[in-house]
Amino acid sequence: MNGLRRLWSSVAFRLALNYGALVVVTMAVILSLFYWQTVGVLQHRIDQHISVTGQRLVFTWQREGADSLVQDIRDTLRDGMNTDTEIYLLLDAAGAKRVGNILPLVLPRAATREVVEMRTVRDGRVTDARLRAYDLPDGGRLLVGSDLQHQREIEGLIGSAIGWGAVVALLMTVGGALVFRQELEMRIAGIRRTIVGIEAGDLSRRIPISSQEDEFARLNREINGMLDRLEQLMDGVRHVSNTIAHNLRTPLTRILLGLRATQHMPNADQGEGLRQAARDIEELSVIFDKLLGIAEVESGARRQVFEPVALAALVAGMVEFYEPVAEEQGAIIASVIEPGLAAAGDRDLLAGALANLLDNALKYGGSGARVAVSAFTRGPWACLVVEDDGPGVDAADLERIGTRFFRVDRDLPGFGLGLASVSAVVRLHGGTLRFADAAPGLEVTIALPRA
């Protein structure tokens, strides 16, 4: 019972079985049509034979008289042809039997117009027969018919053949369903084994791909592709967590060592140590805030508050905001801004991103730097470009800037989170961030979908 239920719970088995049932029903319909057609043709031929014989005998009576007819019937019954099926009966006007091989019987009136089926007694044996009656001008009656015994046997043969066929078809259907299920189960087993392995934590498992180029091979390849991507992402996450852990542990260790050292100092000297610890913790908290900020942007939650942002005004405002900083270090910010430039987005995030770029440009450009800011339309994009004339970034490092904690110059102050944050903001806006060698210096381009 349990096994049956399990079998039924197999989709392959159910599919095959349902399909088999469909085939069986179709076959049944076709075979019954075949049966009725065959039987119908046989009966039609019998009826035709009866009519032809009857007319011939009536013609014999008209031309040669009753005695000749009697003789004819006797001859026919004795000639050894169809003797086991043919039925003749000639009655005189009084209804008495003159010649024939069945007992006299009463026929319905319809029998004079068409062949009817009746139960008769022929040669002492009860049998079904097709019969037709002809009334003769002298008041007598001629019955011509055919015993249906053979017909019945043939019908039985065809019927049982169909029956056995149905049984065999049913067995084959069930067997086929089992085989089908087995085959499908075998193909799926590979997928299942792999998934179980992955669930257990082994992300490197892949589904073996058979040489057959079928639906399963394609499905397996697609699943493997998905697993590759998943593993890649997991590696990325692991890398990020490792980097974060490393970058947080270092200052934590420094703070801890500092505090331990302070502990052993005379009370009067502890103040400076504590102040240093507080400063270090504040710095750590800044790193935390920045990481959380990036995570928040990456979560996409802020996309809900997107609205049209006047980029032209924003860029002009940020340039003005940074101008005093530039002047302080003898640098110049030159800007070319297309009026009316706008994009859908979060004004504060975009301002923060631009601030990061300007910060970097001034930081790496150093004193006397020339920073060029431009904002313009290019196709469907609103582009913001910040270019400095600092030392620039090695081609090898161009790929890596923008990842968390990566810093081109570790001697300059910073956490290596600025461009990572810019990158997250740009991604959130569905834009692209591109770094290029400005020879000298770095050119950063933000392209945002135009509003």
Add this chain to the structure above:
Amino acid sequence: MHRCLIVEDDARNALYIANGLKELGYHCSVAPDGVEGLSRAMSEPWDIVVLDRMLPHDVDGLSIVTTLRSLGKNTPVLVLSALSALDERVRGLKAGGDDYLTKPFAFSELAARIAALVRRAQPGEVRQEMALADLRLNLLARSAERGGVPLQLQPREFRLLAYLMAHAGQVVTRTMLLEAVWDYRFDPNTNVIDVHISRLRNKVDRGHAQPLIHTVRGVGYALAVDLPDAAR
């Protein structure tokens, strides 16, 4: 002495805030949940309510603000929250909060904002003229002079000075300045605001024996004759 109600379920955090504010001369009470918070906010006079958004039993602190406002209480409310998304901030302010601060925050930032809120709530006519020592500011004419000599200020510098003037004697943080004067809400490189202040200082304080713009280390700035106590 200003009275401060702290509605916060985290006892340590509440104690930390309360102790800090006591040192600054506030009289503090702590309500550990929303029900007590609301009833005390309604029944006693307060100068400021510091309200955590996430309270026990899934009470949203904002509903307390909304209730207070609908009952006609105009006590300044500063909302604390771990939810930092911009729309959360906007919701906090829309609900009737007067300011919004995201956890984790520096205590100095909280203190500066509380001081600004308490000050703002003090009754007083809208002034067109403000003065501190020999520094005078006319908001209507958008002009400033020190010791009778007009100061040549850029529009942005004027706004910066006006904000400092409106909060004279208090510490204002860099974030507060960025929000109020530039209307930006992002984490600035501290250096940028410092440079703006230093330019303003050049125009206001240069050549005067008495400096008015003070730097409060690690916190921000204050416009005052003497560095305020809170900043020492």
